[in-house]
Amino acid sequence: MDKIAQAKKMAAERAVDFVEDGMTIGLGTGSTSYFAIQRLGERVAEGLRIRAIGTSKRTEELAQAVHIPLITFSDVKELDLAIDGADEVAHDYSLTKGGGGALLREKLVASAARRFLVIVDHTKRVHHLGKFLLPVEVVPFAWELTHYRIEQLGCRATRRRQDNGEPFITDNHNYILDCDFGEIVDPPLLHNALKALPGVVETGLFIDMAYAVIESDGEHVTVEYPKS
């Protein structure tokens, strides 16, 4: 396992230490969350009783494969904990998410969690967000108009494609526009401007949501609590 994968695994496994018997858990999407799901599966095999909601179809499949019981928001309206990765973590703990295209479900799940644990390797830390293109989920109808209006806000936006060249379609049957705004110095301002556009479903900006940021460089793990 390379150093970055080791860092992701260490951060993910530290997050799973927060999980207690009887909890309801939001399960993130991506290569870091993968390690959390695997570790949770081990603990479930040892007798831990949890129920979980996945943030993507891929995550639901991974959870089912390791026998984590899945529920839906018809069963609960609040989760004890959500564990998820991020594409960037800024100095003010705002996040960019959606590299895996799951940002809408990820935001819904994180917003329902009493504590949202962000798990990252050290390469995800930045001063200001923006090196990673900002994913914005848009409805397919009139996406060209939404694309135009988003670019009018001052970015270059590209509709995400799959490896085979077809448009990437989210689990919610929408498109993703990857937006290059350069350095994002005021994430709430940008998020609000994007959300004001008809056709924008959600942005990959996660602001004031993290309860803890758990980071590893493959050797050490640190846990920071932004809200304390």
Ligand SMILES: O=C(CO)[C@H](O)[C@H](O)COP(=O)(O)O
């Ligand atoms: O937001 C996400 C998926 O939509 C992921 O959490 C984010 O892309 C980080 O992924 P990884 O853990 O693979 O680096």
